[in-house]
Amino acid sequence: MTKICMAGVTGWTGRAIAAGILDADDLTLTGALARKTAGLDVGDALDRAPTGVAITADVGEALSGAEVLIDYTHPEAVKEHTRAAIHRGISVVIGTSGLTATDYAEIDKDAKAAGVGVLAAGNFSLTAALVQHFALIAARHIGHFEVIDYAKAAKPDAPSGTAREMAERLGDVRQPELGYPLDQIGGTPETRGGTVNGVQVHALRLPSYTASVEALFAVPGARMTLRHDAGETAAPYVEGTLAAARRVREVKGLVRGLDQLLFAD
Template sequence: MRVLVLGVGKTGKLVAEVAAERGHSVHVLDATENKDGAALTAPFVAGFDVIIDFTTPEAVVSNMRACLFTGAKMVIGTTGWYDKLNDMKSLAERRGGSLLYGTNFSIGVQLMLQLTRQMATALKDAGYTFSISETHHVSKLDSPSGTAITLGEAVRTIIDPHKEIPISASRVGDAAGIHTVEAISPNDRILLTHESASRRPFAEGAVRAAEWLSTRTGVYDIRDVFDKL
């Protein structure tokens, strides 16, 4: 498989390494080579089977517009752009492209999301108050993290769609990512925590997602397909 990786941050570099380890041909573009998506011309994009984006909230939308317009297949690991999600879904569908997006491609985090929904369902009428906390490395641009927002949405949808779930965010050193869902009652406290030891699970999940997407057309949320990867 021919893979184009957009972004050479810590996760983007690891995505490229994992893709190469899995036997794929990999090309990487950094921000200086692809300002405002200018490098993503139709002939260039046509040379790849799948494009994986781990750039920034500012760059990702331009990248998606350029690539999806050509009917390309894209896996988006960048977060902080979901106000444009409907536009990008529509573009992919109109142009016959493929889009797989998600706030976290780690299988462990996806399992945590499932457990969070189960916990919220079980405690819905039991008098518990929910909150989310997350800790990431100091260079992470979005705060709170997309994963924390997704966890909060999972709880809110079940407990009360009209009530925001409090989220606290910390940026410390080189932390790969810690997410905790807390449920407190007058009598006890329940904690559900996922702690990443490295970014490799994110990178492996993104590459597996690209392999899965390479034979499909359509728009997918990682939450709906992670068990197929």
């Protein structure tokens, strides 16, 4: 039985993940972290039967007794939560977006020193993981590629964790070819997007979108688009997140991407 602390337990995604933990036969919820609902029983907060687990705003209290921390909170909080868990010998599953490559390098260093595992993904849905996997294969063969990120108008970070992770990992496969040097572009060069690990990323923020990402590849005379679209519920993220929680203690240091877990064997 894996003991789980859920950070962001009453958030949009956190509620679905917490319900999945409560329904699982091999997982148990030992702690729950959220500021606005601190003091409530998790069951009451989720409109379920009482669980005996009280929500707290204190990360140390929430982590007590846990073996794995699952974090779906906020970019300003997730790094602190992750370090608090690592220093207690607790493995971490990060679903929160907004961390940079530098942040992840620091987390990897801390996790390796502590001998614990951290599994982070910009998106824990199966379809997003498959798009990531296929994109990395495509980048081995096609030199021209860019990423487009779509999300709701009120999303506070850009690009999304899904798009940032994709760009960082694509750039590690190869640096894409550019038709014209970015530093020589006239007009409004900012419209060419932002550069993440050498890859151009374009972030759109509009009503009616939830979360979508496209990896576009092109050769003379042909194009290929790999696209993931999320619906309006958090259900797609539950299975992947819980799979990560079940296996994160098998690794040491940082692993990025649910696809790394799916295709590890």
